[in-house]
Amino acid sequence: MTSTNSLRASISGERWWGGFTAEITLTNTSTQDLSSWSYSFDSPHLLNTAPWGAEISAVLLDNGLTRYTLTGEDWGERIPAGESVTVGFNGTQGTELGNEGELSAAMLFASDSGEAVTSQAGQESAESSDTTTNPALEPVIATPEMTSPMESSMASPMSEHGMGNHGMNHGSSSGDYIDINTWGSFHGSNHNSEQNELVGGRTAITTEALLAYNGLRDFAGLAPASIEAVGSWAFENGLTNNSQPGGNDLQGVGLWFAMQGAKVGWIADASYDPQILADIQRTARLGSSGEVMQMIEQFGHEGFANYLTTNQLEEHFINTLKMEPHYGGWMHGRTHGFRDIEGVAIAHDIHHLTVLGWDQNEPFMNDTFDWPQWPALDVSDNTVINYYQGIVALEDPLSENLENFAGSSSPSASGTMQSDSLTGSPLEVQVSGDLWEGGFTASINVTNQSNQSLDDWGVSFISAHQFYGESWGVDISTQDLGDGLYRYELTGADWAQSLAAGQAMTVGFNALSGEDLSGDSSLTSELLMAPGTELALL
Template identity: 45%
Template sequence: MRSEHEKTDKGTEWAARRGGRPDFIQASVCAALTLIVWAGPSAAASEPTGSATTFSVSVDLLDDWGSGACGEGVVTNNGSVSSLWDVSVDLPGYVTSYWNSEISYWTHSDDDGGAMSHSWRVVGDEWNRTLEPDASTTFGFCLDRTQEPEAPPAHDPGMPMEDHPHSDMAGDFIDLATFGLTYGSDHTDHTGLVGGRTAITTEALLAYNNLRAFAGLAPATLDEVGAWAFANNLTNNTQAWGTDQMGVGLWYAMQGAKVGWMADDSFDPQVVADIERTARLGVLEDVMAMVVAYGHEGFAEYLTENGHAETFNNTLKMEPHYGGWMHDRAHGWLSIENVAIAHDVNHLTVLSHDQMQPFMNDTWDWPQWPALEVSQARVLEYFQSMVVLGDPLGNHLDDLSGPPFENSDIPLPAGC
């Protein structure tokens, strides 16, 4: 959903009038601010090491009725490279609706509890998030001055996972939020985990390495998977920062485990949606029947005989948008068949709101159009490359029959 609360009648009316009457703003009361902000490392798009990306944003309150207001912001890329914009602005109220962007609440690190405006993080939509040097884009919002914002769900990377509302029930796995959590699209935090969707945890690495074992490959660590992703232009940046390499590694391990088990001659993107939905409905027997029908020969038996079926099923439930990593860390820029980039194809495992269709964009039921132009064979090979850590544009896992390789001692990050 676009906002956490229903739009006010005033805000809805203003948005409608703004779209149909551009001259309306000329008669409005304007309160303008100009802020110079910075883009963190995760917000830069293929930025050369050492180059600076600086954005400026001017925010105008164009219609102010006391208890609330509506306005617009203009973001400009003042840097020298094409970049993903990510800005922080102070707004005098609680944002109730927004458009041409994603807006989420940020608490001030120096908040002393006194009267102050509220800081909000703003990132672009799919269509306007990348800005060329000197280019600008516009976003809109409405706010309510009578409503106090609530802090987002706990996402302190140092917080013990037992206090995390969506940590693994057995406490055996680490939540992706431990490596960082951002708010940039629906399903990024725990409030968006609906319809059986679950948080991404290191249980996905277990499922991933189970699949690697079936393929006769030794277990891989999060750092190894992450290093592969960075080396193959499957990330926002060319350089890892902080725990980014481990987080990206977990994210791509999850993606590989979700899709890489499918056989070449039976792959169909719709099956990905069907099996994820079935897993989220809690019907393990039906999930395994689909693995028999669409997976590599012997894979279903391998999972069952070695006690790996539940881990595989749990990984299918995980929401790729969780934690913001899909857009803010794992936004791959690799060109695929000259019609899409890796990020578009990564949307295979993102489903429509009713979870009936693959290749969707958040919960607004918008298809990821460029990905639909990529051949099905290339889509599967791309996901299989995550399993073997090979060329994302190469061919992998043909006629896999599953050698007798058991990986009971799979390495997990410290603390698992």
């Protein structure tokens, strides 16, 4: 516990596999109300950008740590004299903390920080107090003049998509696409340095891969899938390090497998040869797009090259071929996969198909790019291509997949992904949530299935339920229609205001139920909306 003249902080929380939930209780021990406060500390962990009761900003330090600053907002902004407020956040473990048990300050903060970390608060009276610093493990709360959240944000800007990249030299976004490191990085889990990972035209893994992946699914007659859906499939099929996801695992794992499926699943069964993956990735990275398209025409499923051209997906597909599987450490840190393959290899060995040597002339190379991934070479070609087509189909990777691939598709000439059944647009909306006595908590998952960023998105619906309390990620406007019905308009706000191409976010709100929901187990779109009405895009 940390103490100063007027503010005391204590840390608690829980650890879970790959992540944690932290709570910071701040107690105002003075006789004056605090109108605002901020709290700063250095940490090796990746904190979620949506804390409760506070705003968060971050600066990546030269020593590989991140300096986070929490500033009270909404119900957590003001601390009356003698009272406390508890704010919190989720995080991804940047150093190993174990998969269960309580979280302590020693686990959350960097113990080897060489400088004092101070925090600030503003008092509602003219009372003055001294600023104190303490270079010990826990950060110090002080009470000088108030620093506004805007000033704090300007002084400590966060990266575009959140927390930076924790020791990686690569940014957390690339144009309109999200870098996989946004959801955490596991650098050090493989044998290449961050510089060596991206030599020879190799590039970072971003959500552009989801466009290529869903394009391949569309060609096969399958509906678009979110990265969370792909991630869930990987966990269900034993293709990951852990049996259960934690933190942002579903997003990172889903994006990684979507990239792999797009890289390989386009190859026709009869044409498959591991060497194709070396030749086409090397050509994408160092050659011309025309040469890549010729190879797709030669080795791909009939009509797929024309599909890419017609739907303007050539660039997305080629850019996905350039991506390096080792980037960010997810290949070892989360998608290792111990599932048995023909009794001679495991899933991780099969993943090395897209790992090339330094000269990029051979596939199935090991982590150092120097030697083959020997067990993978003993797996039959039929099993390998079905494994990757299973990633595309989201089916059992060891079964026959996409057997009628070439004849299953009627490619769209519009150049857009399939429309969501709820909104009729490239914005996919899924409704879920928890019911409680007299009300519910709604979770609205929105996915941008287009190849362009969606700014200022919004949806509307009519409901018998009454919005109550708080919302997160959306602003809500309400119109009373009479007869117990309300029209709601939800527009993206704060961290969820814009959706990059392929990005999915979950926003939500609380509501009081206008009708009896006690017989139901969870919230659905049918329960949320009034009978005979539909959710519409604004």
